[in-house]
Each structure stands twice: as C-alpha cells, then as structure tokens.
Amino acid sequence: MVGTLQDIRLFVAAYEERSFTAAGQRENATQSGVSQHIRKLEERFRINLFTRDKGRITPTPAGDSYYRCALDVLRAHDAATKVAQTFATGLAGDVVVGLMPTMTRCVLAPALAAFSDAHPNVSLRIVEGYSGTLTKLVQAAELDFAVLPATAGFVGLRSRHYLTTPEVLVGSKSHAGRRSLDPVRARDLGPLRLVVPSRVNTRRMTIDRYFDSNGVKIERLIELDAMLGTLDLVGRSDWVAVLPxxxxxxxxxxxxxxxxxxxxxxxKLDLVVVEPTHRTLSPPADAFLARLVEEGRRLNARWDDAGAGCAP
Structure with missing residues (x-):
C-alpha cells in the first residue's frame, strides 16, 4: 500500500500549512504524529517529500508532484462518500457557508427561504464576515464555501465565477439631486464626502484607484466597516458610499x-465562489449554492435593465 487516507490527509495539511505543528492543529493530531506519518511515506517512497530546516519545512519537487495527485485521491474519496450518503439518507446534512454583507442584504433571504422549504432536513449555518476572515475559514475547511471578491489565488483554495455586478453610488434622496438608476459619469462627481471600507477590505483599493484615476475630488473620507451603519449615515446626510x-x-x-x-x-465587481481544493461540495451545499446563483442572477439583471451591462 502506497499510503493510507490518513497519511495523505496529514501530508496535504502539512504541505498547505508549511508546518507539521499547524497541520496537526488542523487535523486534530500531534506534531510528532504528523511527522511520523510523513516519515512513513518518505520511507515507502525512498525519497524526501519535504526539506527540514530549523522547524521549517519546504516541499521538494517530489512533494509538489505528490500533493497534486493526493488532492485527486481526497476529492475522489470525498465524492464517493457523499454519493453513498445521499443514497442512504436523501438530501440532508450540515452546511456552513460564508457570505459578506454584499450577499446577506438582498440575495440571502429569498435563497434561504426557498432552500429551507425544499430541504427542511438540512442544517444550514451562515457566517457573515469580510473577505480576509472568510478566506481563512475556507482554508481551514470550516466553511463549505464562501462568496468573495475575486482576488489572487491562495494555496489550498479553488474558485469559480459567481457573477459580475456594477459598483453603484449610494446617496440620500434629500441631498443627491439625482434620480435612482440613472448612470453617473465619474467626471461629473465631486467634491464628495465619501464613506469607504477600511484597507482590510478587498474592494478598498479598487475604489481608491477608480476615483484617483478619474480625478474625482474627495472632500472628506470616513472609513466604516459596518454596512448597516454606512447605509444609515448615507440616508441621513450628504455623505455617499460606493457599494456593490x-x-x-x-x-x-x-x-x-x-x-x-x-x-x-x-x-464592476467580480464575485467568486471559493472552496477547499481537497473537498467536493456535498449535495446539500451544492443545492444551496445553486439557489444563491439563481437569486443572484435574478437580482443582478436589474442593472442590465438600468444600462449597467453586467453579465451574470
């Protein structure tokens, strides 16, 4: 036997974490246990999968190749297990999904209501957060998937397109002097009193670059990582915000x-579905994602009607 599933899981965890200690914490094993399993694989292969230097580990070329194949093994085993479970119990189980306020304000409720009616035996938990926090939770496999702004890839994650939506300027009716849904040209804006997310938010750099490159004058700036607070402030004053x-x-x-x-x-903002590389979505998670996709496309079509031209 080349290696047990436990050997492979611990190897994948060590490869992605670059640490036997972190791999043990992730897989509920001891550091010495992880090290022993990796050493057992290396003895079977008669080749080192990692180089070790003062507590740091680095994959060898053999380790890189074995990692890619190991992911295929884990995905195949995971898919086979979930198919068998589906035949035994039907569409039931636990699903944990990470969503940003971008998704929870309008998309979540109708998708959740329809899904809960169709699959009452699925236990569904939604974790709301910003992209940095949700990315770490997906990497740790604490979430089945998350919907996040498209960004650079991370080891241990894979992504697929969810939808492209326009960024919109949101202001107060009593101060804006514009009609809703009418497109506004960047050169006609300013000076603005602008509410923006802090720099830990993936969208912040894009917003800054947009206004800088289009010469829009910013009179004052407030950083606010609270979506309800942002909408309340904008609705009560002459402050404006750029929101998905x-x-x-x-x-x-x-x-x-x-x-x-x-x-x-x-x-525009590109949103992607992010999930762990070594797992496949369970049938309940896949079904809930399908609901989110359906509802997101339905809502996002509004901007095509308004002339923003964003494809689903």
Missing part, C-alpha cells in the same frame, strides 16, 4: 436612498 450593485438590487424604490451605477468608466 447586487447588495442594493432588492431596493426597487428605496425610501430615502438614490442608487446610481457608476459609468464612463463603469466600475
């Missing part, structure tokens, strides 16, 4: 807000 269109798409006629897609140039 999918987040505001459920407001057909917002009571106190004006929502305008940014144009000339258009500013």
């Amino acid at each position: 269109g999918i987040m505001m798409a459920g407001d057909a006629e917002p009571e106190n807000l004006v929502i305008n897609p940014l144009s000339a140039p258009v500013l």
Whole structure:
C-alpha cells in the first residue's frame, strides 16, 4: 500500500500549512504524529517529500508532484462518500457557508427561504464576515464555501465565477439631486464626502484607484466597516458610499436612498465562489449554492435593465 487516507490527509495539511505543528492543529493530531506519518511515506517512497530546516519545512519537487495527485485521491474519496450518503439518507446534512454583507442584504433571504422549504432536513449555518476572515475559514475547511471578491489565488483554495455586478453610488434622496438608476459619469462627481471600507477590505483599493484615476475630488473620507451603519449615515446626510450593485438590487424604490451605477468608466465587481481544493461540495451545499446563483442572477439583471451591462 502506497499510503493510507490518513497519511495523505496529514501530508496535504502539512504541505498547505508549511508546518507539521499547524497541520496537526488542523487535523486534530500531534506534531510528532504528523511527522511520523510523513516519515512513513518518505520511507515507502525512498525519497524526501519535504526539506527540514530549523522547524521549517519546504516541499521538494517530489512533494509538489505528490500533493497534486493526493488532492485527486481526497476529492475522489470525498465524492464517493457523499454519493453513498445521499443514497442512504436523501438530501440532508450540515452546511456552513460564508457570505459578506454584499450577499446577506438582498440575495440571502429569498435563497434561504426557498432552500429551507425544499430541504427542511438540512442544517444550514451562515457566517457573515469580510473577505480576509472568510478566506481563512475556507482554508481551514470550516466553511463549505464562501462568496468573495475575486482576488489572487491562495494555496489550498479553488474558485469559480459567481457573477459580475456594477459598483453603484449610494446617496440620500434629500441631498443627491439625482434620480435612482440613472448612470453617473465619474467626471461629473465631486467634491464628495465619501464613506469607504477600511484597507482590510478587498474592494478598498479598487475604489481608491477608480476615483484617483478619474480625478474625482474627495472632500472628506470616513472609513466604516459596518454596512448597516454606512447605509444609515448615507440616508441621513450628504455623505455617499460606493457599494456593490447586487447588495442594493432588492431596493426597487428605496425610501430615502438614490442608487446610481457608476459609468464612463463603469466600475464592476467580480464575485467568486471559493472552496477547499481537497473537498467536493456535498449535495446539500451544492443545492444551496445553486439557489444563491439563481437569486443572484435574478437580482443582478436589474442593472442590465438600468444600462449597467453586467453579465451574470
């Protein structure tokens, strides 16, 4: 036998964490136990999978190749297990999903209501957070998947496109002097009193670059990582915010807000579904993702009607 599933899981954890100690914490094993399993594999192969230097480990070329094949083994075993479980119990189980406020404001509720009615035996938990926190939870396999802004790849994660949505300017009806859904040109904006997320938010750099490159004057700036607080401030004052269109798409006629897609140039946000590389989605998780996709596309189509031209 080349290696047991436990050997392979511990190797994959060590490879992705670059640490026997961190791998043990991730897999509920001891550091010495992880080291012994890796050494057992290396003795069977008669080749080193890692180089070791003062507590640090680095994969060898053999380790890199074995990692890629090991992922295939874990995915195949995971898929086979879940198929067998589906035949035995039907569509039931536990699903944990990570969503940003971008998704929880408008997309989540209708998708969750429809899914819960169709699959009452699925235990579903939603974790709300920003991209940095959710990425770490997916890497640790504490989430089945998360929907995040597209960014550079991470070891141990894979992503696929969810949708592209326009960024929209949100202001107060009593101060904006614009009609909702009318596109606004960047060169016509400013000076602005602008509410932005802090720099830990993936979107912040994109927003800064957009206004800088289009010469939009910012009179004052507030950093606010609280979406409800942002909307409350904008609705009560002459402050404005740039928010993802999918987040505001459920407001057909917002009571106190004006929502305008940014144009000339258009500013768009790509969202992706991120999941661990060594696992496949369970049937309940896959079904819930399908609901999120369906609801997201339905809401996002509003911006095509408004001329923002964002494909699902």
